[in-house]
Amino acid sequence: MCLFCCGLAVCVFGQKTDRDYLRSGNKLYNDSSFVKAEIDYRKALEQNPKSADAMYNLGNTLLMQQKAKEAMEQFSAASKIEKDKMKLSHIYHNMGVILQSSKQLPQCIEAYKEALRNNPHDNETRYNLALAQKQLKDQQQQQQDQNKQEQKQDQKEDDKQQNKDQQDQNKQNQQNNQQQQQQQNQMSKENAEQLLNAVMQDEKNVQDKVKKQIQIQGRKLEKDW
Numbered sequence: 001m002c003l004f005c006c007g008l009a010v011c012v013f014g015q016k017t018d019r020d021y022l023r024s025g026n027k028l029y030n031d032s033s034f035v036k037a038e039i040d041y042r043k044a045l046e047q048n049p050k051s052a053d054a055m056y057n058l059g060n061t062l063l064m065q066q067k068a069k070e071a072m073e074q075f076s077a078a079s080k081i082e083k084d085k086m087k088l089s090h091i092y093h094n095m096g097v098i099l100q101s102s103k104q105l106p107q108c109i110e111a112y113k114e115a116l117r118n119n120p121h122d123n124e125t126r127y128n129l130a131l132a133q134k135q136l137k138d139q140q141q142q143q144q145d146q147n148k149q150e151q152k153q154d155q156k157e158d159d160k161q162q163n164k165d166q167q168d169q170n171k172q173n174q175q176n177n178q179q180q181q182q183q184q185n186q187m188s189k190e191n192a193e194q195l196l197n198a199v200m201q202d203e204k205n206v207q208d209k210v211k212k213q214i215q216i217q218g219r220k221l222e223k224d225w
Contacts, residue, residue, distance in 0.1 A: 017048075021047065021054075022040070022053060025037045025038075025040030025054075026057065028040060029060070034061050034065050035065070037057075038058060041054050041057050041058035041061060042058065045058065050081060052081040053087075055074045055075070056082070056090070056094075059073075059074030059075045063098065068102065079092065079095070085119060086118070086119055088114075088115075089118040089119035091115075092111045093111075096109075096115060096128060097128070100132050100135075105136040112128055
C-alpha cells in the first residue's frame with residue numbers, strides 16, 4: 001500500500017507564512033525527521049487553519065509516527081476543504097490505507113472508491129481496492145464458516161442434552177414402574193396373607209363348630225329308667 005505526500009515549495013521573504021512552514025515541513029519529512037516536520041505543519045495550520053495541504057501533510061507525518069487515529073482526523077478534515085480532485089484522490093487513498101490496516105474493510109473500500117472517483121487512473125488505489133475487496137470476501141466467508149461451526153456445535157449440544165433428558169426420563173419411568181410393581185407385589189402379598197388368614201379363620205370357625213356339634217352329638221345319654 002502506498003502513501004502520497006504533497007510537496008509545496010514557495011519562497012516568501014520576511015515573516016514565515018504557512019507556505020514557508022509547509023516547505024520546511026516537507027524537507028524535514030523527506031529527511032524522515034517526522035517529529036520536527038509535525039511541528040512545522042502545525043505551525044502552518046496556526047498561520048492558516050484552512051490549509052488542506054497542511055492538514056494532509058500533517059496527517060502523513062502522524063501516520064509515519066504510527067498515530068493513525070490522529071492522522072485520520074487530519075485527512076478527514078482535509079477532505080472537507082480540498083477541491084482539487086488529484087489531491088482529494090491522495091487524501092482518500094491514505095484514509096483507505098489506515099482503514100485497511102485497522103481491518104475496517106467496508107469503510108476502507110468506500111475510501112478507495114472515492115479516491116478512484118477523483119482519479120480513475122490511479123492503479124495503486126485500484127490495486128488496494130481489489131485487495132480490500134478480497135479481504136472482505138474472505139472475512140465474510142470465514143465468519144459464515146464460523147457461524148456454521150457454532151450452529152453445528154450448538155445442535156450437537158442440544159442433541160446431547162435431549163438424549164440425556166430422554167435417558168433421565170426413561171430411567172425415571174423405569175424407577176416409577178419398579179416402584180409400582182413393588183407396591184403391587186406388596187399389595188398382592190398382603191392380600192394373599194389377608195385371604196389366607198380369612199380362610200384359616202373360617203376353617204377354624206368351621207372346625208370349632210364341627211367340634212362343638214360332635215361334642216353335642218357324642219354326649220353320653222343316660223337311660224331314663
